[in-house]
Amino acid sequence: MMGISVGIAAVGGGILVILLIASIIGAILARTARSERGRATVANLNARVRAWWLMCIVVFAAVIAGPTTTTILFALLSFLALREFITLTPTRRSDHHTLFWAFFVVVPLQYWFVAMPWFGMLSIFIPVWVFLFVSIRGTLSGDHRDYLERTAKIQWGLMICVYCVSHIPALLSLEIPGYAGRNAELVLFLVAVAQLSDVFQYVWGKLLGRRKIAPHLSPNKTWEGFIGGVATATGVGAALWWMTPFTPTVAAGMALGITLMGFAGGIVMSAIKRDAGVKDFGATIAGHGGILDRIDSLCFSAPVLFHLVRFYYTP
Amino acid sequence: MIASLIRLVTGAQARWIGCIPEARQRIYFANHASNxxxxxxxxxxxxxxxxxxxxxxxxxxxxxxxxxxRLAKDVFHAVLISRAKITAENNPMRDMEAALAEGASLILFPEGTRTVDDDAGMNPFKPGLWHLAKRHPEVQLVPVHLENLNRILPKGEILLVPLLAAVTFGEPIALGEAEDKQAFLERARAAVAALSAAADA
Known part of the structure; x- marks a missing residue:
């Protein structure tokens, strides 16, 4: 139904060029790196670039294939992210049935509401209905040990991995006057700005990083990386205004919001990982840690962008 | 194909930290919490x-x-043993030794049954592993630790929760010259338990 619009083609072309350049630089560095540490860094960089290729191809294929495919793709991502999240958070045997509901009922239902689309329900299903359900189901097992902690872990896993992520495909259903049929470009705008912000923060941090922002939570994050990354990604967002329903100034503001929320998402996820005693959520994508490590910045920015657009841009 | 399906469902990742996957005869012994x-x-x-x-x-x-x-016989080629009362013609050791004699490697759960409690450790090991070690010194004994399978499919449940499992293969152990049964079984159990901490590191 969507097909390839000019905006999607342009962004796709841009990302293709960036990835090609990254692959070429990676190949050159792999030949020239001498020291042991240099080699390790380059190997890690190249693994990241390969994972980027894979993720970009999958996301573009889904966006081009249409809203239904995109929604299914994100439902799958939610499922896998939840799997990583719950694996790392200790639950008890008595949570088994609640977890079964979470994976096989909550995830499909939430994405069903997204596909319909039923905005009222997708906004409250998990925070109201599922929050209550999880707490009730948890009591049925009769196990009261760590009750509040166990319940909160499952509720937060669903909140981050399912509720937040589902707002990305939900953007496809917003009826924005004068923007009909182009919503996929808004999804690409969000994904591109959030992910580029991660990349720019990594690059600026590697180049200039000195002062650590949160040494206890995320030792690799520095003020230099943060400011450089946010500024660059905001600039890129403003430059991409033509693919959004926004003016260039609003696009810059939205991009700033996306990058700040993305940064906050990364810090929150680091806190959760530190609490569980691990560095990465899994090893599903080579070089990237888990899926959750990749989409943590999207988790927090997607609902914010969704509600801002819904509030200000839909009748 | 079934093997890929199991790996997909359990997300199992094999970690060989004490030995490498080699084509030699081995008994893999592990903790037991799930079918x-x-x-x-x-x-x-x-x-x-x-x-x-x-x-x-x-x-x-x-x-x-x-x-x-069908799965046990044609897919896993399992050696099925009886857990009921052991008689002369119904001795599980006989079937296990027959499989070893054919050159097969074995996967054994010396606890004998699945652990149920979240907080309890492994059950004591049954003596089968010691008998096999004594009679087949040429077979390498590899401790294996399974993580999270008790959360994927605990005892008494039929619903799967698709979490990520980890399978850790440790350093092989051997029966000492004069080692008695109890000491050996305790050492084997400790070798599996130690992998739990190693897997977390």
């Missing part, structure tokens, strides 16, 4: 080794119903 334990270790072995490795499994579970029987 998926045997199939998961079996599925996490490389193809060439998997074809020559047989899980030891309880007859009362795997011989009940045509699907389980």
């Amino acid at each position: 998926l334990d045997g199939p998961t270790i079996w599925a996490s072995l490389p193809d060439a080794l998997r074809a020559r490795t047989r899980p030891i499994a309880a007859r009362d579970y795997w011989d009940a119903g045509p699907l389980r029987r």
Whole structure:
């Protein structure tokens, strides 16, 4: 139904060029790196670039294939992210049935509401209905040990991995006057700005990083990386205004919001990982840690962008 | 194909930290918390080794119903043993030794049954492993630790929760010259338990 619009083609072309350049630089560095540490860094960089290729191809294929495919793709991502999240958070045997509901009922239902689309329900299903359900189901097992902690872990896993992520495909259903049929470009705008912000923060941090922002939570994050990354990604967002329903100034503001929320998402996820005693959520994508490590910045920015657009841009 | 399916469902990742996957005769012994334990270790072995490795499994579970029987016999090539009273013609050791004599490697759960409690450690090991070690000194004994399978399919449940499992293969142990049964079984159990901490590191 969507097909390839000019905006999607342009962004796709841009990302293709960036990835090609990254692959070429990676190949050159792999030949020239001498020291042991240099080699390790380059190997890690190249693994990241390969994972980027894979993720970009999958996301573009889904966006081009249409809203239904995109929604299914994100439902799958939610499922896998939840799997990583719950694996790392200790639950008890008595949570088994609640977890079964979470994976096989909550995830499909939430994405069903997204596909319909039923905005009222997708906004409250998990925070109201599922929050209550999880707490009730948890009591049925009769196990009261760590009750509040166990319940909160499952509720937060669903909140981050399912509720937040589902707002990305939900953007496809917003009826924005004068923007009909182009919503996929808004999804690409969000994904591109959030992910580029991660990349720019990594690059600026590697180049200039000195002062650590949160040494206890995320030792690799520095003020230099943060400011450089946010500024660059905001600039890129403003430059991409033509693919959004926004003016260039609003696009810059939205991009700033996306990058700040993305940064906050990364810090929150680091806190959760530190609490569980691990560095990465899994090893599903080579070089990237888990899926959750990749989409943590999207988790927090997607609902914010969704509600801002819904509030200000839909009748 | 079944092996890929099991790896997909359990997300099992094999970690060889104490030995490498080698084509030699071995007994893999592991902690036991789920009916998926045997199939998961079996599925996490490389193809060439998997074809020559047989899980030891309880007859009362795997011989009940045509699907389980079919899986146990034709897919996992399990050695089914009886957990009921042991008699001369119904001795589980005989079937295990017959499989070893054919050159197969074995997957064994020396606890004998699945652990249920979240907080309790492993059950004490039964003496079968010691008998096998004594009579077949040429077979390498590899401790294996399974993580999270008790959360994927705990005892008494039929609903799967698709979490990520981990399979850790440790350093082989051998029966000492004058080591008595109890000491050896305790050492074997400790070797599996130690991998739990190693897996977390």
